[in-house]
Structure formats: C-alpha cells, structure tokens
Amino acid sequence: MSDPISRLDQFRADTPGAPMKSAAEVRQRGDQIRRRQRALVTAGAVALAAVVAGPIIFLSAGFGERAIEPQPAPAPSQTPSTVAPSPSASAPASDLTRANLPTEDDLVAEDPYPQWVLEQTYDGEGRGDHNECLPALADSGALATFRRDFIPEAGQEYADSAGTLKTVVAEFGSADEAEKARAKLSDAASSCTAVDxxxxAGSLPVEGGVVTSGDINVVTYLSEDPNTNAGWEVATAVVAVEDRLVVLTRRRGAQDYVSPTTLQTSAVNAAYRLVGSSPPPATASSSASSSSSSSASAPAAVLSDAHLVVAGSLPGLPMEGESSAVWQQVAPQPTPTLYCQGAWLSSLKAAESVSREFRLENPDEIGKVNVTVLEFASKKSADAAYETVHGWLDTCPATMDDAKLFTARPVEAIEIGTTPEIDRAAQTLAEYAADCGGEGCDATWYDHQTVAQLGARLVLVTHAEAGGPCPPTRACPPEEASDYTEWDNRVAQTVEATVDRAFQDLP
Structure with a gap:
C-alpha cells in the first residue's frame, strides 16, 4: 500500500496561507476574525447558499437543499447573499461559511482507490442523512452547518468500490457546547443504535495541528438483502476545534476492517479549514509522528501484500474448445472471505490482516478466489480464532436464504504440502444457488472453503467455481472418481499456493 502521507506533497510554499502559522496562532487568528465579524453582523445567522450538483454512486441521488451550479467561494470582502433569521434577537451570530469545508486536496484516498472529487455542496445538513448513525447537528445546538459530499474520481480503477465521503461543519455558541456535541456524536457513531x-470494527484518535479533540469510530452491518452477505462499513470522524466541529463520514462496502489512517489525516486537514486556514504540508507527517510517538512501543507491522498469492499462481480453468480462463485480481468486494462466515473477521480480534480477491470471467463470472491472512498477538489467540472459523465451516451460520444453500460434505481435516509445514488445516464444500437475474435456473456455486494455521497466523481461502446442473467435473454427471481429479487438483493448487505465500517468512 502506498504511503497516504505522500499525497500531500502537492501542497506548495506558494499555496494561499503559506507559510503556515503555528496551531496557537491559527486559533488566535480565528478568534479575532469571529469577534470582528460578529460585531458587524445583525442578530442573525449568515448562511451562504452554494450547492454543487453531480452524479452519486452507492446512495440515491437528489437529496440536497437548493441545489445550484457550482460557484467560486466569495472573497473575504464580499457579503454573503442569504441571511437566515435567528430564533431570537439575543442569539449569537455565526460566521461559518462553505469556505470552512474541506476541499478535494485536503482528503487522502486509501490505496488503491482513486482520489476523492467534489460531488455536491449543501446549505445546512442536506435533505438526506449524511450519516445513518448520527442525529442532526442542529439537534445538538449548532448555530450553522454546511455540508460537502465527495465521490471517487469517475473512470478510475476501483472507483466503483471506494464508497462515498461526506463532510459537515458546524459552529456552536462556545467551545464547551462544541465539546459536548462532539462527545454525543462520537458516542452515537460508536454505538450506531439507529441501525440494526x-x-x-475499531476506532482511532484524531490529534495534531489545530485539533482540540477528536476520534474516529468504525461500525459494520450487513446488507438488507437477505440473500447476500454483502456488508457496509461506516467510519465516522468527529473533530472539535474550539467552538466548531467537523464530521467526516466514509461509507463503503467492506470485507474486513482496515485501520482508517487515511481518514485520520483527512480529518486533521479538515480541522485547518474549519478555522479558515489551509493545511500545512507538514500536517500529515506531524500528525503521523504524533501518533507514532504515543505508540512507540507498538510492534512493527508483520503482514504485507507480500503474504498474498498473486493471480499467476492460481490454476486456470480449462474451457472446452478454447484456452483456459485465467484469474484476474479485483478491487476489494463487500462480501466475506468465506461464504460460511458467521461474523466479520474483525470479530476474531487479529492484530493484523491483509486480503486479496480474484475472479474468473468468460464472459460471465465463473470463478471466485478470496484470501485473507491474519496475524494474532499470540498462538493462544490464533488457536481460539481457528476453532471459531472451524465452527463456521461446520455449521455455515452466515445470514442467507437457507433454501439456496446446502453443504455437500462436512468439514474435514486436510493436509497441505507446504514448507514450512503447517500446524493444521480444515476444509468444507458448500453448494449454493447462483444469481440468475431473477429467473429460475440450475446454476450453482461449488465453493471450497479452507482455514490453515501455523503458529500465530491463520490463512482463509475460498475457491469457488460455477456449475449446474453438474459440478465442475470432467463428466456430467460424474460417474468415476477420476471425473473429479482435475477439479480437486485445481482446488488443491489454489490452497497450496495461497498458504505457501502466507507462511513463507515463518520458521
């Protein structure tokens, strides 16, 4: 994975606002601006209407307020065009504007996803929820709010699976009120009681720069479609800077939890915009160094992409009258590694994990390989996780339409000829109906699912091939044991190549 901090190299010394002042100077300047502007405005809240319209992926379109064509932000000397009446003559005024929202350049995209680009800007919080876990900021006492939504750059690789990123900024009557709202929103983000x-999945602090306090909380939940294991991941950053808040919500389909360090950097950058400043080039590195210094005793990462099998090591699928279909690596999919998973892999409490997925198409999808490698803090923890996964393979408790599933044979121990020699491994074959576009058919997935352990490390492997009415055997229907040989060999080769790569650095 590339270093997300390197994406901030685009900030130059001639960027407006550079060279940057210290965090204390920025806060002091923000206080001066607010005091001066509040002395000039009448008893009312200033709201600048500017909404950018664009295409939306994942979620339904058109839930903004007063959407108009994008316009450049007014210069500081210009007067905002819309004045909203205040609830009372004594209510404090707000000088928050859309200029306090983060920009595309402030946001760090997680590798391998494309850069975030502007989709829409809203007056207020928009007509649709920007975060399914949170109450409205207006209900928390915000004097003014603005919202900006981002989507992955269209036409780029992995754009369809990167999700959405929505940002909301708010101003409160005091720093104490802002902190109370931040704590309330963070609790709501971590519990997410609004969604069944x-x-x-995890959490991370947001520190550094002008940030007063902040954190990120990540939750996952399954799709409402009862026939799939597709899931959603919602990562919510709530950050306070004195009397203002910024909330960043990243929503995407996800297979397993990945620490939201890119969102952490984006949140620090957004905090600078909140006080009317541009993020300095050193923001990301200083934030990272702050985090690393607080966890200097943490062990270095053990797993990397080097522990994941590559497409060229997977056996092709022979096609009648033509050359074999070959595997292609695909973007992370919003589905579990194993079809029979009873919960997200984050529930296993691994210290680290890396994943990769492959597909066969000819031209429709005819094969799936999913791989996850998990590193645990101790062998005891890995032993417990192995038993949990073994139970999943034995009972297949995943949420799905039971009428579409039957297990061809019970889970059984297998041998895998790799060096170093593994501690243990188990495998099952699950059969389930394929998607026929709403029409009845006999298409079936034949899905071998494997778990293997060596010390404190586990590897999970799915090798699924499409068939129907017969399995992917040499003869249909298969009559001899030899009819299964080619299929069995393909599965064994996939598992061996995957396990060998995952355990290559272990003694």
Missing amino acids: GTEV
Missing part, C-alpha cells in the same frame, strides 16, 4: 445489527 451493527458491529464495532
């Missing part, structure tokens, strides 16, 4: 079936 959510699971806590």
